[in-house]
Every structure is written in structure tokens, then in C-alpha cells.
Amino acid sequence: MSDIPEITNNNDSIKINGMYQDWFLDYASYVILERAVPSVVDGFKPVHRRILHAMKDLDDGRYNKVANIVGHTMQYHPHGDASISDAIVQIGQKDLLIDTQGNWGNILTGDSAAASRYIEARLTKFALEVVFNPKTTEWQLSYDGRKKEPVNLPVKFPMVLAQGAEGIAVGLSTKILPHNFNELIEASIKHLEGKKFKLFPDFPTAGIIDVSAYNDGLRGGKVRIRAKISARDKNTLVISEIPYSTNTTSLIESILKANDKGKIKIKKIEDNTSSSVEILVHIPSSISPDKTIDALYAFTNCEVSISPLSCVITDDKPHFLGVSELLKISTNHTVDLLKAELEIKLSELENQWHFLSLEKIFIENRIYRDIEEEETWEGVIQAIDRGLKPFIKHLKRQVTEDDITRLTEIKIKRISKFDLDKAQQKIEALEGEIEQVKYNLANLITFAIDYFKNLKSKYGKGRERQSEIRLFEDIEASKVVIRNTKLYVNRKEGFIGTSLKKEEYVTDCSDIDDIICFTESGLMMVTKVDTKTFIGKNIIYTNIFKRKDKRTIYNIIYRDGKTGHNFMKRFSVTSITRDRAYDITQGKAGSKVLYFSANPNGEAEVVNIQLRQKKGLKKLKFDLDFKDLAIKGRGVKGNIVTKLPIKRAELKEEGVSTLKPRKIWFDDTVRRLNTDERGELLGAFKGNDRLLIVRQNGIVKTIIPEITTHFENDVIVLEKWQPKKPISVIYWEGEKQRYYLKRFLIEQTDKEEQVITDHPDSQLELISTDYRPQIEIEFIKQKGKDRKPNQIINAEEFIAIKGIKAQGNQLTADKVKQINALEPLKHELDDMESKDFNDESENNSSHESQVSLF
Numbered sequence: 001m002s003d004i005p006e007i008t009n010n011n012d013s014i015k016i017n018g019m020y021q022d023w024f025l026d027y028a029s030y031v032i033l034e035r036a037v038p039s040v041v042d043g044f045k046p047v048h049r050r051i052l053h054a055m056k057d058l059d060d061g062r063y064n065k066v067a068n069i070v071g072h073t074m075q076y077h078p079h080g081d082a083s084i085s086d087a088i089v090q091i092g093q094k095d096l097l098i099d100t101q102g103n104w105g106n107i108l109t110g111d112s113a114a115a116s117r118y119i120e121a122r123l124t125k126f127a128l129e130v131v132f133n134p135k136t137t138e139w140q141l142s143y144d145g146r147k148k149e150p151v152n153l154p155v156k157f158p159m160v161l162a163q164g165a166e167g168i169a170v171g172l173s174t175k176i177l178p179h180n181f182n183e184l185i186e187a188s189i190k191h192l193e194g195k196k197f198k199l200f201p202d203f204p205t206a207g208i209i210d211v212s213a214y215n216d217g218l219r220g221g222k223v224r225i226r227a228k229i230s231a232r233d234k235n236t237l238v239i240s241e242i243p244y245s246t247n248t249t250s251l252i253e254s255i256l257k258a259n260d261k262g263k264i265k266i267k268k269i270e271d272n273t274s275s276s277v278e279i280l281v282h283i284p285s286s287i288s289p290d291k292t293i294d295a296l297y298a299f300t301n302c303e304v305s306i307s308p309l310s311c312v313i314t315d316d317k318p319h320f321l322g323v324s325e326l327l328k329i330s331t332n333h334t335v336d337l338l339k340a341e342l343e344i345k346l347s348e349l350e351n352q353w354h355f356l357s358l359e360k361i362f363i364e365n366r367i368y369r370d371i372e373e374e375e376t377w378e379g380v381i382q383a384i385d386r387g388l389k390p391f392i393k394h395l396k397r398q399v400t401e402d403d404i405t406r407l408t409e410i411k412i413k414r415i416s417k418f419d420l421d422k423a424q425q426k427i428e429a430l431e432g433e434i435e436q437v438k439y440n441l442a443n444l445i446t447f448a449i450d451y452f453k454n455l456k457s458k459y460g461k462g463r464e465r466q467s468e469i470r471l472f473e474d475i476e477a478s479k480v481v482i483r484n485t486k487l488y489v490n491r492k493e494g495f496i497g498t499s500l501k502k503e504e505y506v507t508d509c510s511d512i513d514d515i516i517c518f519t520e521s522g523l524m525m526v527t528k529v530d531t532k533t534f535i536g537k538n539i540i541y542t543n544i545f546k547r548k549d550k551r552t553i554y555n556i557i558y559r560d561g562k563t564g565h566n567f568m569k570r571f572s573v574t575s576i577t578r579d580r581a582y583d584i585t586q587g588k589a590g591s592k593v594l595y596f597s598a599n600p601n602g603e604a605e606v607v608n609i610q611l612r613q614k615k616g617l618k619k620l621k622f623d624l625d626f627k628d629l630a631i632k633g634r635g636v637k638g639n640i641v642t643k644l645p646i647k648r649a650e651l652k653e654e655g656v657s658t659l660k661p662r663k664i665w666f667d668d669t670v671r672r673l674n675t676d677e678r679g680e681l682l683g684a685f686k687g688n689d690r691l692l693i694v695r696q697n698g699i700v701k702t703i704i705p706e707i708t709t710h711f712e713n714d715v716i717v718l719e720k721w722q723p724k725k726p727i728s729v730i731y732w733e734g735e736k737q738r739y740y741l742k743r744f745l746i747e748q749t750d751k752e753e754q755v756i757t758d759h760p761d762s763q764l765e766l767i768s769t770d771y772r773p774q775i776e777i778e779f780i781k782q783k784g785k786d787r788k789p790n791q792i793i794n795a796e797e798f799i800a801i802k803g804i805k806a807q808g809n810q811l812t813a814d815k816v817k818q819i820n821a822l823e824p825l826k827h828e829l830d831d832m833e834s835k836d837f838n839d840e841s842e843n844n845s846s847h848e849s850q851v852s853l854f
Contacts, residue, residue, distance in 0.1 A: 036167030037174050040312040040321070040329055041152040042131075043160030045167065047087045050076040052097065053149055055123050056132050061527075061534065062579035063101050063120035070116055078143045085116045094163050094178070094204070097127040107204060108277055110247030125531060126459045130157045136340045156337050157455070158184050158330035160312065161199070161323055172318055174311035176217065177201035177244075179323070181463040185456045188331040192449050199323050201308075203244035205277075206466040216322035217310040225467075227251070227302040231289040232280075237296075239279040243304045244467075248273045254301040255281065263299035264292060335448045339441065346437045353430045354395060355406060356423065361391045362407045363418045371408075380408065458499075458531075485509060487529065491539045494519065497532035506542055514578065516545035520593050522558055522585030524634070526576040536581075540596050548574050551659055553602040554584075554634075555626045557609075557641060557649050561590030566646050568624065569638030570604070570631045584634055595649035600704075601662075601686065602631070605655035612645040627658050661686045664705050666718055673705055683720035690749060692721035698731065698756035698764045700804070702749045717767055721746070725829075727755075728768040728795045730775065730811060730819060734761025739816060741775075741793070742808025743801045753804050766819055771827035772796045780815040788814060794825065 038045050044052070054073040058064050070084045077084055092098040093107055102119035105112050113119060123131075131153050138151040164178035180202035187197040200211040201223060208226045215221030228241035242251055248271055258264050265287050270280040283292050296302040311320050321329070362368060367387035371380045384404045392399055440447040487509045488500035496506070496515060509515070513529045520538035526545050527533050535542075546552070550572050557568045567585075576582070585591035595607055604627035611620045629639060661684035665674050673682075682691065682705075690702040694717035702721045711718065726743045733740050734757065746753070756762045766775065773795045781787035791812070799809045811819075 036169035037172070037311055037313050037318055038160050038165045038167075038176070039152055040160070040314045040319070040326065041333060042155040043158070043163070043165070043330070044153065044155075045087075045165070047073075047077055047079070047084060048091060049153055050149060051084065051088055051091065052123070052127070052131060052153065055098070055121070059123055059128070061122070063099075063122045066116040066119050066121055069121060075147050076142045076149045081116075088116075088121065089113045091163070092121055096162060096181070097124055097131065098122070099124045108242065108248060109273055110249045126455075130455070131155050131159075133337070133341065135344050136337055154337050155330075156334040156451070158188065158327050161326055161330070169318075172311065173309060175307070175309045176312075176323070176326075177223065177306065177308050178203060180465045182456055182460045183465065184327065185452045185460065187327055188334070188452050189449050191328055191331050192335070192445050192452075197324070197327075199327060200469060201244075201467065202465050203467045205244050205246075206241040207243050207468075208241075208470050209467045211469060214308070216324050217308040217326075218322050219309055219320060221308050223306045223308065225304050225306065226297055228468075229293050229296060229302065231293075234289060235283055235285055237281040237283065237289060237292060239281065239302070240277055242277055243301065245304060245306060246301045248277060248279060251301050252279065255296065258295075258299040261299075264295040266292075331448075334451075335444060338448055338451060339444055342437055342441050342444075342447075346434065346441070349430055349434045349437060350396065353427060353434060354397060355403065356427050356430065357395060358388070358392075358399065358403055358407060359410065360420070360423045360427065361388060362410070363415055363423075364420055365391060368407075368410075368415065381405075384408070485529075487515065487542075487544075489539055489542050492537065494535050494537040494539055495532055496527075496535055496539070496542055497530055499531040507544060509544055514545040514547070515542060516573065516576075517542040518554075518584065518593070518596060522583050522587070522591045522593055524573070524582045524584050525579065526573075527579050540593060541598055543598065545573070545576070547576075550574055551601055551662065553599045553604075553631055553659075555595075555597045555599060555605065556584060556593055556638075557595040557607065557624075557646075558585045558591060558593045558638075559646065560586050561588035561592070562586070563643075564645065565643045566594065566641040567638035568626070568629060568641050569636055570626060570629050571634040571636070572631065573634055582634065586637060594646055597651070599655070599657075601657040601688075602659035603655040604629075604658045605651055606653035608650050608652040609641065609646060610648040610650075611642065612647045614644065617644070623652060626655060631658075656688070657686050661689075666711075682718065685720065690721045692717060692719055692727075692746075692769065694718075694727075694755075694767055696764060698754050698762070699752050700727070700746065700755050701752040702746060716764075717769065719769060722769075725769060725771060726801050728770070728773050729755050729764065729808070730766040731756040731764050731808075732762060733757055733807075734759030734763075736810075738813070739765065739811040739819070740808040741795060741799055741811050742806055743795060743799055744804040744806065745801060746804065755804060757807070766821060768795070768821060768824070770824035771829060772825035774822040774824060776820040776822050777812060777816055778818040778820070779812075780817045782815070792822065796825075 036045070038048075042049065051069065051073050054076060055064070055069055058069065058072055066085065066088055069088060070081045073084050074081060088098070089104060092100040092104050092113075098121045100119065100121050103114040104119055105114075133154045136154045139148045140151050141147070142149050158179075160176055161179045161184055162181055165174060165176045167174050178201060179199055183199065183202070187199055190197040199216075200214060201209065203209070203225070206228070208228055210224040210226075213222040213224075225243035225245075227239050227243055229237055229239050232238050239251070242248060252269055252271060255264070255266065255269060259266050265284055267282040267284055269282070272278040272280065281292075281296075283289065309320070310323055310326065311318050312326065313319075314321070362384070365387065367384055370383040370387045374380045374383050381401060381404050384407060385399070388399060388404075485498045485508070486501075487496065487498060487506040488503040489496045489506050490500055490503045495503075496517060498509070509529050514526050515529055515533075516524070516526050517535040517539055518524050518541040519536040520540050521536065523536045525535055527535070553570055553572055555568075555570050557566060559566050571584075583591075585593070597603075597605060599605075604625065607624045607626070609622055609624055611617065613620065624641065662675060663677075663684050664682050665677055665679045666682055667674055667679035683689075685705055689705070691705045692700075692702055693711070693715060694700050695712065696714040696716050724745070726745055728741065728743045730739060730741050732738075742755070744755070756764055768775075775793050775795065777791045777793065779788040779790070793811070802808070
């Protein structure tokens with residue numbers, strides 16, 4: 001019982017035995033090593049390391065509820081869920097390792113994040129690339145011995161300097177300030193090149209910083225941080241950036257406190273902060289704005305000082321190291337990790353080369369025939385070993401029994417289809433890769449520099465310096481330009497993204513679009529536009545996904561993997577859970593999509609089916625018409641096409657829409673189309689119907705009406721296009737100084753055409769889309785002559801329909817005062833076009849019958 005304190009009533013003193021003497025040191029060591037201070041190796045505290053490890057366990061590319069991540073982390077972290085949840089929010093708010101979704105709080109206003117059950121997270125692409133590699137990770141048992149966790153994560157980046165760290169232990173604390181992402185990479189490159197570098201903090205709240213006393217982040221250093229304040233006018237100051245470690249609430253409280261103490265004089269404060277800081281400080285007209293700015297710095301939190309203290313765990317002990325030394329250690333550790341990865345890759349490549357060479361020898365020299373008469377396993381092994389010996393002198397290592405065993409596992413089908421040339425090409429390709437890896441190992445520093453440069457090019461955009469260093473250099477925080485981006489697809493490997501610029505271009509997109517993808521195996525997924533996302537191998541279709549889109553109909557024919565029967569179905573996708581995989585087949589292994597089409601207006605095509613040759617089968621070809629099939633949900637089984645194997649399914653005839661024509665309006669206020677009955681009704685549009693657009697500059701074109709289309713302010717004609725309806729144009733020809741009239745039809749629907757001459761003085765005067773337009777010409781009165789009476793011209797009689805590039809006929813040689821459009825003459829087709837849109841809709845309603853061919 002020596003561990004129990006001995007208390008004597010007759011004496012005021014209490015004797016403290018071994019429990020307090022030993023356990024206090026144990027507790028202090030535990031708090032320092034296991035809770036408060038980050039490791040120099042990966043830059044993480046244990047809780048952060050375990051969170052990231054747990055997120056990697058859960059990672060499938062989709063978001064996970066933070067509550068789920070917290071529960072998973074508790075398998076590794078022997079503490080409460082609140083501490084884990086708070087740590088996740090801290091990492092997420094730094095916007096480097098965790099991709100967040102939901103309300104994660106606001107570091108500017110101090111608002112806290114929503115409860116963990118409401119917010120979601122996943123690892124960023126950067127984290128997946130830089131933080132994890134199981135092949136180079138040292139593992140240990142978790143606290144209860146049930147799981148394995150990393151001793152340190154193999155981080156190939158100075159993470160502790162990028163994120164910063166703060167913690168209080170027993171008799172010890174650490175405060176490492178965050179630094180700029182790109183500057184850390186540049187410093188690492190300089191270190192590898194043997195050049196000198198300097199590092200200074202950079203804060204997510206921006207502000208102006210004085211780092212003259214930074215002292216490389218060691219004890220005794222200091223960083224002064226000021227808010228960015230400017231005078232909007234003589235009575236209003238604007239605070240647009242705040243110091244690190246403050247928020248708008250605490251900043252305003254300090255200003256009000258200083259005002260109450262008589263340090264400064266203000267009238268009122270307005271906080272308009274949302275995504276960026278805007279605090280308006282209204283001051284009396286008798287107070288100088290410049291003096292008030294100085295007073296704000298002197299008496300409020302508009303200026304704060306932070307004393308850094310760079311302490312990390314090295315060799316299981318706390319050490320005080322400057323940020324320059326931390327960067328050097330991290331960079332050197334990155335080089336070691338890159339070397340280890342290259343060595344592992346080299347070993348794997350050499351093993352592949354070894355076995356491919358053995359396989360080539362085994363098949364090329366028909367050694368497999370030597371085992372035909374062997375009756376025992378030992379005899380088989382020995383026979384192969386004897387057969388290989390004359391051909392293995394060029395191999396780089398001994399042939400083991402495991403190698404021979406692998407040779408015996410080669411299938412006869414593979415042997416029969418073995419191609420020596422292809423095998424040799426694979427071996428030579430591997431030799432090229434091996435040489436490249438060896439070259440990288442021999443030039444490891446150059447390889448590491450290229451690695452850091454690649455990180456900067458991939459992840460450095462949008463991470464420019466935010467805090468302005470006033471004393472050393474004036475650095476303006478660059479604004480991120482919002483620009484259009486393009487979507488690409490690697491169909492075979494199953495990747496989509498905006499960074500795959502060498503792959504197949506799909507469409508223009510924005511970073512807020514969702515993308516829908518279908519694979520040959522029948523997988524469907526909707527995901528957000530990203531730089532690179534894995535969907536599944538053999539992508540057969542990808543495009544922008546529109547929620548609640550009932551007009552885009554997908555027609556498919558697929559083979560069921562279980563029964564081998566072939567089915568067809570039509571369906572729309574109106575709503576979906578992002579990043580969730582859906583089966584458009586029955587989900588059986590081996591299922592395959594044989595035919596697929598995406599139809600923006602519900603088109604139903606005719607498909608020709610060719611069956612595989614089979615004894616007794618006479619009819620090998622037949623047609624399917626998708627219009628005979630009802631449109632149902634994506635989860636339906638579909639209608640059976642045939643139980644026989646299909647050799648090929650090919651488009652035979654383009655289809656027409658089976659949906660009702662869609663009525664489209666034009667809202668002139670926002671210059672956009674809509675289906676919500678706002679603005680002018682343009683007509684009821686079927687799948688192939690187009691809009692006619694004529695601009696004031698004489699550009700004529702037709703387009704498929706899309707709700708997202710934006711129209712310029714100079715559009716003078718916007719209507720449903722009638723392909724057989726002539727367009728009549730009167731224009732002023734700049735070179736000849738005369739008016740011309742021309743009539744034409746649009747023949748190239750996807751091409752912009754200029755209908756006036758390209759002379760700089762040419763301009764469009766009047767345009768009509770009536771069948772038989774009439775115009776009135778008013779003439780200028782000539783000196784000494786009576787004014788010529790107005791002339792009425794029937795355009796149909798004046799000029800025949802010619803090509804769009806034709807100059808047309810001169811309208812008149814006299815000087816014209818004005819040209820007016822009159823009521824057009826009656827045409828027999830006018831009555832047909834004026835019929836109600838509902839009649840057209842009813843005549844084109846979708847069929848509800850079903851089809852079963854076999």
C-alpha cells in the first residue's frame with residue numbers, strides 16, 4: 001500500500017509517496033507527447049493524425065458525416081467525442097486537408113460550426129496525394145490493441161508550418177504560426193538547391209504584419225499584426241481585414257470598450273461581414289480620420305502581438321526548433337520518403353520484369369510440355385527448373401520455387417494466345433520504366449525539386465499570400481479570376497475532371513456543375529466537377545447533370561450478368577444522391593450495357609439488333625423501336641429483348657421526340673429563356689426545333705433552345721425558326737452607298753452567318769421573317785423637284801430567294817428618308833402556324849405501350 005498517501009493527524013504535514021512522485025511525471029510526459037505538441041516527422045498531433053487515418057479508412061471519394069468520422073476515430077483515440085469533433089473543425093477551417101460541406105463556422109466572425117451530425121467532410125486531393133502511403137508507413141497497435149494505426153503519417157510536405165499548431169502541456173507550450181503554401185514550396189526548393197531562404201507567417205484573416213522581430217519563430221520573437229483600415233469618407237472608416245487570433249465580434253467589443261474608456265470617439269459601428277470582412281466605423285465630423293486610425297491601432301485589437309514558440313516532438317522528446325530548421329527537416333524527410341517510394345517501385349518493377357521474362361521463356365521454349373509425364377508435384381517443379389536453366393543467364397536474380405509455382409498457374413488459354421512480340425514489348429516497356437526509376441534515384445534531388453514544383457502547379461492556385469508584409473516588401477493578395485473551365489474524360493481508365501487536358505474533351509462547365517456518368521458495367525454516378533474524379537472503368541457517357549430534368553431520356557439495352565438475357569428500358573434521372581453509385585442494370589456481376597443513348601428531348605431511335613450465330617436460328621437480325629417502350633424509373637428491370645446472345649446493337653434510324661413539345665418564354669429583363677411563363681412566349685419546341693437569332697450587327701444563327709443561354713442586348717429577332725420560311729433583309733451597303741434587299745433561307749444550322757457586307761459602314765436597316773413582307777420607302781425631297789411619292793414594294797415579287805451570301809438587289813437609286821415595314825400580305829401557311837400550341841402538344845404526346853420481342 002505504499003502508493004497511498006500517508007496522513008498523520010498529529011502532524012500538519014502530509015507525506016507524499018511514489019504515486020505522486022512518479023505519476024505526475026508520467027502524466028506530464030503523456031500530455032506533451034500524446035496530446036499537445038505536434039511531431040516533427042509529419043507535423044500532426046496524435047488526434048489530428050488519428051482523424052486523418054480514420055478518414056482514409058472511410059474514404060470512398062464521397063462526403064462522410066463528421067459524426068461518423070468522430071465515431072470511427074474513437075477506435076484509435078482514447079478520448080471524448082467532443083475533442084475529436086473540435087479538432088476536425090480546426091483542420092477543416094484551414095482548407096488544406098479536409099474538403100468540407102455544410103456549416104463549418106466562420107473564422108472571420110467567430111461563428112461556430114454546426115453539430116457534427118449536420119456537417120460532412122472528405123479528404124482533399126492534396127491530402128490523398130501527400131499524406132498517405134501504406135507502403136512507407138510504420139504501424140503500431142492502437143490503445144486497445146484491436147487496430148493498427150500509424151506511428152507517423154508519411155507526409156511529403158512541411159505540414160506543421162502550413163497549418164500552424166498551438167497547444168498547452170504541463171510546464172510547456174507551443175505556438176507555430178501558419179505560413180504560405182507556395183512560399184513553403186519555394187523555400188523547400190531553395191533548400192534542395194543549396195540556397196538561402198526566409199520564411200514569414202501568412203494568416204487566413206490577412207491583415208498587415210510586421211515580422212522584423214519574428215526570430216525564426218523561436219522563443220523571444222514577436223509578430224505585430226494590424227487590421228487593414230481605410231477612410232471611405234471623412235466620417236466613415238472601413239475595416240476590411242482583421243488580425244489573426246481575433247474575429248469581428250471581439251474586434252468590435254474592443255473598439256466599444258476603448259470608446260467607453262474615452263480612448264477613442266466613435267458614433268456607431270456596423271458589421272456587414274459575410275464571406276469577407278466589412279466593419280464600418282462612423283466617427284464624429286470633428287475627429288480626424290487619420291488620428292482615429294492611429295488610436296484604433298493603439299487602444300483596440302486592431303493591432304495585436306503574437307509571440308511564437310516553435311516546439312515539436314523529436315525522438316520522443318520536445319525540442320525548440322526554428323521554422324527554417326523545421327522546413328529543412330521536413331524537406332529532407334520528404335526526400336527520404338520519395339527515395340523509399342522509388343525503391344519500392346523499382347523492386348516491384350524488377351519483380352514484374354523477372355516474372356514476365358520467366359513467362360516468356362516458359363512459353364516460348366514450350367517448357368510446359370516437360371511436365372506432361374510427371375506424376376508428383378516435386379517432379380513438376382524439378383522438370384520446370386531443368387527446362388529453365390539453359391535460358392535464365394540474363395535474369396537478375398535466382399529463380400525460386402515460388403516463381404516456378406506461379407508459372408504452373410498460367411492458364412492454357414493464355415498460353416495458346418501468347419504473343420511473343422507483345423510480351424517482348426511489355427518487357428522493354430518495363431525496362432524503360434526501370435531505367436527511369438533508376439535515373440530518378442540517381443538524381444534524387446532533381447526528382448524532389450520536380451515533385452515540389454508539381455505540387456505548386458496542381459494546388460498552388462488560389463493560395464497566394466494574403467497577409468501584407470509592410471517592412472520588407474509590399475505584396476498585394478492576388479484575386480482569383482473566375483473563368484470557364486472544360487471537362488475531360490479518360491473513358492478506359494474511368495476518370496473525369498477539368499485537369500485531364502490530354503484526354504477527350506466533353507463539354508464546357510463551371511465548378512458548381514454536377515456531372516452524370518455511365519459505365520459499360522451499368523454503373524451510374526453523379527459527382528461534382530473536380531480536377532480529377534474516378535468513376536469506374538469504361539465510361540460510355542458523361543455530361544452535365546441537370547436536376548429535375550424530365551426531358552432527357554436515356555435509352556439502353558443491357559445483358560444481365562446472371563441470366564444472360566437482354567433487356568431494354570427508357571428512363572430519366574431527375575434527382576440523385578451525389579457520389580453514390582447506382583446500377584441501371586439489375587446489378588449482377590458480369591452485366592454489360594450493349595447500347596446506350598442520351599436524348600435531350602426524349603428522342604426514340606430505331607436500333608438494329610444482330611444475334612450471334614446459333615444452330616437452328618434463322619432470324620439473326622431485327623429492329624427495335626424505342627418509341628414503343630414506356631418511359632419509367634431508372635431502377636426498373638426493363639422489357640426483355642431476347643434471351644439469345646446479342647452480337648451487336650447499332651443505331652439504324654435517328655428518332656424523334658416522344659415527349660410533348662415544350663413551351664418556352666423569353667424574359668427580356670434577365671435576357672434568358674424559361675419555362676415558367678415569364679416574358680414573351682416564343683413557341684412550343686420539339687427536340688429538333690431551333691431558335692432564330694438575328695443581331696443588329698447582321699449576324700444570323702439558329703440554336704437549340706437551352707434555358708442557360710444568355711442573349712446579348714443587340715438581339716433584334718428571337719423567334720422559333722421555320723426552316724422553309726424565307727428571311728428578308730434590307731441593309732445599307734457601305735461601299736456603294738445604296739440600300740439593298742435580299743431574301744434567303746438558312747441552310748447551315750450550326751454556323752453563324754453575316755448577312756450584310758463586311759464594309760465598316762454597312763449596317764442592317766430592316767429584317768422580316770414574314771412569308772410575303774411589304775415595305776414602304778419614303779424619299780428625301782430634292783432641290784427644285786417635287787418630293788417623290790412613297791413607294792410600296794412586295795419583297796416576294798421584288799427578288800427571288802437566293803443564297804445567304806448573295807448581295808441582293810438594289811432597292812432604289814434615290815435618296816431615302818425612311819423605310820417602314822407594312823402589314824405583310826396573306827400567305828396560305830400563316831393559318832397553319834397560328835394554330836394553338838396545345839394541339840401540337842397533344843399530337844406529339846408520348847406513347848405508353850410496351851414491347852416484348854422474344
